[in-house]
Amino acid sequence: MADPVVREPLERVRSAVLSWDTVVLVAVVLVVVVGGLTVDGAATPRFWRFVTLEAIPIALIALPLTLVVITGEIDLSVASVVGLTCTVLGELWASGVSSLSVLIGLCVLLGAVLGAVNGMFVTGFGLPSLAVTIGTLALYRGLAYVVLGDRAVADYPRSWTDGVTEPIPGTVIPWTILVVAALALAFGVLLYATPVGRGLYAIGNSAEAARFAGIPVARTKFWLFVVTGAMSALAGVFWTLRFASARADNASGLELAVVAAVLLGGVSIFGGRGGLVGVVAAVALLGILRNTLQLAYVPENALTIVTGSLLIASVVGPNVAGMVRERLRRRPSSATAESTPTAAL
Amino acid sequence: MTTLDTVAARPTRQSRGTRLVNRVFLVRELGILIGLALLVTGTAVANPRFLTAQSVKDLLLGSTILAILAVGQAVVVITRNVDLSVGSVLGLSAFAAGTLFLRWPDLPIPVAFGAGVALGTVCGAVNGALIAAARVPALVVTLGTLYVFRGIDYVWASGRRVNAADMPGGFLRLGTATVWGVPVLTLFAVVVLLVAGYALRSYRSGRDLYAIGSDPAAARLSGIRVGRRVFAAFVVSGALAGLAGVLYAARFGTLDANAGVGAELNVVAAVVVGGVAIFGGSGSVYGAALGAVLLTTIGSALPVLGINPFWQRAAVGVLILAAIGLDRALAVRVGRSLRQRSAHG
Numbered sequence: 001m002a003d004p005v006v007r008e009p010l011e012r013v014r015s016a017v018l019s020w021d022t023v024v025l026v027a028v029v030l031v032v033v034v035g036g037l038t039v040d041g042a043a044t045p046r047f048w049r050f051v052t053l054e055a056i057p058i059a060l061i062a063l064p065l066t067l068v069v070i071t072g073e074i075d076l077s078v079a080s081v082v083g084l085t086c087t088v089l090g091e092l093w094a095s096g097v098s099s100l101s102v103l104i105g106l107c108v109l110l111g112a113v114l115g116a117v118n119g120m121f122v123t124g125f126g127l128p129s130l131a132v133t134i135g136t137l138a139l140y141r142g143l144a145y146v147v148l149g150d151r152a153v154a155d156y157p158r159s160w161t162d163g164v165t166e167p168i169p170g171t172v173i174p175w176t177i178l179v180v181a182a183l184a185l186a187f188g189v190l191l192y193a194t195p196v197g198r199g200l201y202a203i204g205n206s207a208e209a210a211r212f213a214g215i216p217v218a219r220t221k222f223w224l225f226v227v228t229g230a231m232s233a234l235a236g237v238f239w240t241l242r243f244a245s246a247r248a249d250n251a252s253g254l255e256l257a258v259v260a261a262v263l264l265g266g267v268s269i270f271g272g273r274g275g276l277v278g279v280v281a282a283v284a285l286l287g288i289l290r291n292t293l294q295l296a297y298v299p300e301n302a303l304t305i306v307t308g309s310l311l312i313a314s315v316v317g318p319n320v321a322g323m324v325r326e327r328l329r330r331r332p333s334s335a336t337a338e339s340t341p342t343a344a345l
Numbered sequence: 346m347t348t349l350d351t352v353a354a355r356p357t358r359q360s361r362g363t364r365l366v367n368r369v370f371l372v373r374e375l376g377i378l379i380g381l382a383l384l385v386t387g388t389a390v391a392n393p394r395f396l397t398a399q400s401v402k403d404l405l406l407g408s409t410i411l412a413i414l415a416v417g418q419a420v421v422v423i424t425r426n427v428d429l430s431v432g433s434v435l436g437l438s439a440f441a442a443g444t445l446f447l448r449w450p451d452l453p454i455p456v457a458f459g460a461g462v463a464l465g466t467v468c469g470a471v472n473g474a475l476i477a478a479a480r481v482p483a484l485v486v487t488l489g490t491l492y493v494f495r496g497i498d499y500v501w502a503s504g505r506r507v508n509a510a511d512m513p514g515g516f517l518r519l520g521t522a523t524v525w526g527v528p529v530l531t532l533f534a535v536v537v538l539l540v541a542g543y544a545l546r547s548y549r550s551g552r553d554l555y556a557i558g559s560d561p562a563a564a565r566l567s568g569i570r571v572g573r574r575v576f577a578a579f580v581v582s583g584a585l586a587g588l589a590g591v592l593y594a595a596r597f598g599t600l601d602a603n604a605g606v607g608a609e610l611n612v613v614a615a616v617v618v619g620g621v622a623i624f625g626g627s628g629s630v631y632g633a634a635l636g637a638v639l640l641t642t643i644g645s646a647l648p649v650l651g652i653n654p655f656w657q658r659a660a661v662g663v664l665i666l667a668a669i670g671l672d673r674a675l676a677v678r679v680g681r682s683l684r685q686r687s688a689h690g
Contacts, residue, residue, distance in 0.1 A: 121666065125670060126673065127669050128624055130484075130623055131623040131665070131669045132669065134610060135614075135617075135662050135664075136662060136666070137662070138662035139659050139662025139663060139665075141662075142657065142662055145655035145658060146653070146655050146656055252607075256488060260488060260492070263485050269482045269484055299500070301499030301500075302496050302500045303496070304492040304493070305492065305497065307492045308490060308493035308496060311485065311488060311489035312475065312485075312490070316481055316486075323479075
């Protein structure tokens with residue numbers, strides 16, 4: 001993706017066809033078609049409503065997390081930020097803050113501060129983000145328990161809770177997906193069309209080289225963590241209102257689902273490779289597949305096997321294919337393999 | 346950090362640098378030990394019942410399973426990898442032990458242990474093979490197998506539960522029996538710890554793990570079979586998770602498919618608190634085990650001290666952040682003073 005070499009048009013088409021983004025998109029189409037034909041209730045309007053509702057919080061977090069992983073860092077505290085935001089939202093509402101926009105503003109601010117704490121530990125003190133965010137995963141979830149204990153706040157106005165799942169007129173799809181789409185567009189423009197976005201790949205490939213090239217590595221990473229915190233907080237607001245419940249254990253374990261979506265979307269865990277198209281497709285793929293299999297009476301818990309296998313296949317597949325290709329190329333008899341352009345996998 | 350590790354990996358030549366590094370490691374582990382001692386004394390002064398034979402026994406029992414998992418995890422983390430699937434392996438092995446007793450109530454206890462460890466070994470070998478042979482990042486693979494192994498557990502259990510009444514009395518007594526006041530289960534952990542500690546310190550294969558974690562490329566160039574060693578590290582981690590599963594079955598008696606859910610983060614936390622660097626190459630299994638004991642002790646000390654138990658997770662988070670911050674500060678200091686010494690000849 002960050003390959004600077006100018007390619008022949010034909011080769012470009014071929015590499016686009018063989019790219020990981022396309023593989024995931026084709027998988028989405030396949031699942032929709034096969035599911036729609038063979039499973040009762042799949043690909044119906046009601047089905048799409050549930051897929052969308054489930055995908056919204058994951059997508060909200062996956063968008064900024066993609067950028068974080070592209071720079072070679074990771075944030076495992078996202079689900080705990082969701083949990084803490086939920087409890088703070090509940091506590092503020094219970095203590096009399098009754099304006100939704102004030103509540104959303106405060107929550108997003110809180111998320112940004114939590115993200116800034118992550119960013120400060122990672123960029124200010126130079127600590128590994130994997131370890132830092134495992135620490136804040138425990139810390140933020142712990143603070144969520146401190147705020148609400150084992151209580152739940154669930155008495156929100158109907159207009160709020162119905163409001164977030166209100167369908168777009170004429171359809172059954174919740175309007176909140178439009179917010180996600182607009183944000184996805186904004187993140188897409190940032191990543192693909194701005195110097196900052198292109199710089200993220202440079203940072204992921206070599207932070208040191210990026211620094212010498214004049215990219216403010218530490219500052220960029222810091223703000224990515226801030227944005228990730230804020231977006232997770234937004235997901236927390238959605239979560240609270242959709243389920244009409246603020247509890248300290250809201251969204252626990254969601255970090256693994258989001259990381260799985262980002263990695264399945266073709267983003268390299270070492271940074272420098274991948275993009276938002278693949279990640280958005282992967283979020284859709286996981287959501288559609290889960291809901292289709294549920295309708296096919298596959299037990300809820302067994303679905304984790306599918307998620308896990310997909311994740312493993314998404315990294316093992318391209319790697320093994322690459323090794324096989326390499327071996328074929330090295331064999332002297334297969335001179336034809338020499339001229340075959342390698343896919344940009 | 347790299348300078349520090351290369352020196353540490355050559356235990357035969359006792360230069361002044363090596364002695365300095367050894368001293369720092371000693372300080373690091375002593376630090377946790379002193380922290381632990383302060384915590385225990387402080388709590389015991391506040392409430393003398395904290396140190397009765399029964400509560401000490403509970404404390405040791407509580408730490409046992411986490412400590413065994415932490416030893417396995419430390420072996421993996423030292424090679425600059427991570428094993429997130431340990432919680433799922435534990436669940437699988439615990440349920441396997443329970444099911445064996447359900448089918449053959451007269452089964453000799455060692456057979457159940459053998460089966461659990463063998464199952465864990467197979468799971469570890471799957472992880473290791475994917476990581477070493479297909480050369481994919483451990484974080485991704487073990488996140489995938491975390492889901493897959495747990496899914497297999499769910500499908501296998503399909504909502505069933507193994508109750509204490511289904512298990513032979515001898516096996517359950519093992520879970521509570523003590524030898525001179527020390528729980529038998531804890532003795533398992535001590536044996537595991539001593540064997541792993543000796544192997545890592547005094548065997549060539551053990552030293553190789555540190556070399557791999559410090560710099561995988563350099564390790565490969567110096568003739569270490571990196572793939573084989575990393576594979577072995579994952580097999581060890583899997584086998585220990587299998588052992589921990591059987592101990593879990595003995596201790597709790599009641600089993601469903603949820604045993605050990607979320608354990609992976611506690612384990613990684615214990616390892617990090619114990620001073621094993623998340624990017625490999627330094628730390629010891631003793632530190633990891635001490636980290637496990639410290640985390641468990643905090644959990645039981647807070648309620649005794651009259652602190653809201655909801656603060657427990659937050660405290661763990663702060664501890665992790667403090668531990669990695671301390672490690673960073675120590676590494677910077679050691680690095681600087683080693684450079685100074687080599688500059689002076």
